[in-house]
Amino acid sequence: MLAFLLKRLSMAVLVALTVSSLTFSLNFLSGDPAIALGGESATEADLQTIRETYGYDKPIPVQYINWLTRAVQGDLGQSHYLNQPVSEEIFQRLPTTMALGLCALVFALALSIPLGVLAAIRPNSLLDRFALTIAVVGQAMPSFWFGLTMMLWFAINWRILPVSGSDSWKHFVMPSIALGYYITPGVMRLTRAGMLEVLRSDYIRTARAKGVSKFSLLFKHALRNAIIPVVSLAAVQFGFMLGGSIVIETIFAINGLGFLAWESIQRADLPMMQAIVLVLSFFYIALTFFADVLNAWLDPRIRIG
């Protein structure tokens, strides 16, 4: 188990390094970053000052190492727009986005896994059709549109939930559903398929021959085996959700990382965007690592080779 963990951990570190170098290269997207900063009216002397101030005159590998050293210490650079360290702003907004992401994930799993299991117990039943409908609708409907529709009914027509903002838990209900619904179809279909396959397997028949109760059959013997691919998928989907939060946070004016990303894009605040991409990628890597660990715990064949 320890060997497995170390192996996964070293891979996660490798991926993180790769991602960081890609993020760093964003600096050079528009050619000379000094021109991008100085604008069209900057003189050659101005550009030279900018280059020296931000270290753009050094060789690129040196720039990368310097940037990485600072990043590891928590210094992700200086926002061009806000004129303050980007990390301050990011870590102030991060909890909001995390809360939103977690709520959305809990909502998505709480909806999709039970529905997937129920659909698998009674394939082609009314319940299965209902679950399928939910999946198809979820896949077909853009999350921003779903968010706006909810806003129209719950906030404007019925006035039971606040329209936008992030002041109380009530503000998080609609955005969490909008964001979580987006990943529900995939997770549900995979749970259903996994359960169907496992329920047909020989070891389920063995468990039935032992006289194991239906409940224990489903949740102890079947679900543990069926959920393994779902764990991996959920981790990936959670990553997508962090990306999706840009849209949802903007619509619901939630003061989180996604909203900040949108603001920074508008302000062409490159260091801020760079830092956000980096932070989100690291969460993504951490999630994948966590999913691997969870799977190893669930499946001894992964743990003990």
Added chain:
Amino acid sequence: MTNTTKPILSIRNLTVALPVKIERANAVQNLTFDVRPKEILCVVGESGSGKSITSLATMGLLASSLRVTGGEIEFDGRDVLTLDQAEHNALRGDRMAMIFQEPMTALNPAYTVGDQIAEVFRVHRDYDGDERRKRTLKLLEEVRLPDPERLYNSYPHQLSGGQRQRIMIAMALALDPKLLIADEPTTALDVTTQKQILHLLKQLNANHDAGIMFITHDFSVVAEIADRVVVMRHGQIVEQGTAQEVLSNPQHPYTRALIDAVPRRAQDRDHVVSEHPVVIDVQNLNKTFHTAGSMFKKSRTVSAVKNISFQVRRGETLGIVGESGSGKTTLVRCLMRLIDPDSGAINISGVDFASQTSAALRQHRKDIQIVFQDPYGSLNPRRTIGSQLIQGAINFGVSREEAWDRVYKLLEIVQMPKYSVHRYPSQFSGGQRQRLCIARALVVNPKVLIADEAVSALDVSIQREVLKLINDIRDRLGLTVIFITHDLRVAAQICDEVLVMKHGEVVERGGVGRIFTAPEHDYTKALIAAQPGQDWEIPMMAEFAPQAAARKVGTL
């Protein structure tokens, strides 16, 4: 023997309906038999005879698409068909238990085997954790598993097939059931493991009171363990009686046919060296597999083929016999250059198969063709038989008309109707598919035909027909055959010479008669001794497999 005791299970006029009329309306029809305490009743039949459905109905595990439409299954004084799920659950694992065919998949991969056995106690008894563990360890000992303490915490994937089957048996015996149903419990195991498991079951039968209903297709196994026998065909009983009666004096024609199809021990015939030219010449062949190591895992090296040399002459059949993991499949894959050997020479009718580049080898590949074990998996389900059959010939530059000519000719040889070409694989039975696979291999006019466990998945009666077909084709087309099998009895029927393999090495080689009557190597002796039904004098001998030297070798 114990005819006077009250039966623990009596099945009366049981009828189970099939969902749609596929071949017949009922899976089993009007079935009546008893299982008494302490006896082993063998239910014998080929695939589709309804023997598994009978056992699943008794256990209350029938698929929901199958309905019992008539009769009773009286277990310990109650008709189990009238029980509800909860009542049946209370019986299962406690007073009736079952062992299944496939030990590799019958255990939950996510839990330790100890916990899976202990679960039986948790479901049916109020023992505390210590008591459950103690009893589980005792069971592990009773089924003679080494080091019970360590095994308790092992996961299924860490155990061999035989060990897993012992776990299944331990699980079934946990609460000393009155009825034990064993559905082909040794079919998926190697012959030496099979012997141990059969031995174990017999011993347990002596120490426990359970009546055992043992389902099998193999009359040799019946001869080994049965007290009484029920023979089933198409869902009906055709014959039942004591083992003695049925085995030595079968009455029903179907029972006779089944017993007649049992592969016999080799007759005492000498291997005569034929004068035909050598077609396959293998010298010092080696193949080693390395599993890549990493920072945390040591790399492993397995010698799958160790320094093997042999020759086969035209018109001969060489048997390669060994248990799983003995390296026989690796040897054949090297021979066909599906994988590259590490060293050694392979010469197949004058072509160097060991060291040529694959591109240079391509046009010679038609000389050596193979038929695989699983006739269900080796035909593409989405293409017609015809298009699959002509493909090989066309690949080697034969015109369409000529390819079709050959296909029709071969269909005749493998005794399949011409219209087969328009059909899809799913429309054929296992035996028919294997005939089609043979035709597919022959369509490129090979010089060597390899049969890799080609009859292992087939019922005995069909097995016999396919063996006869391979024999006929060899003589008619002048083929050289390499026949790979784990079953010595099958090898005895068709081969001239046999290589016995163990751990990648040839431990013994010789003519079929000699190997069977006077084996020299201990492993060969063990293999032969492990054959079930040794003491059974099979009635009504019928024989084929003439000797190679005496055979006339034809050409196509």
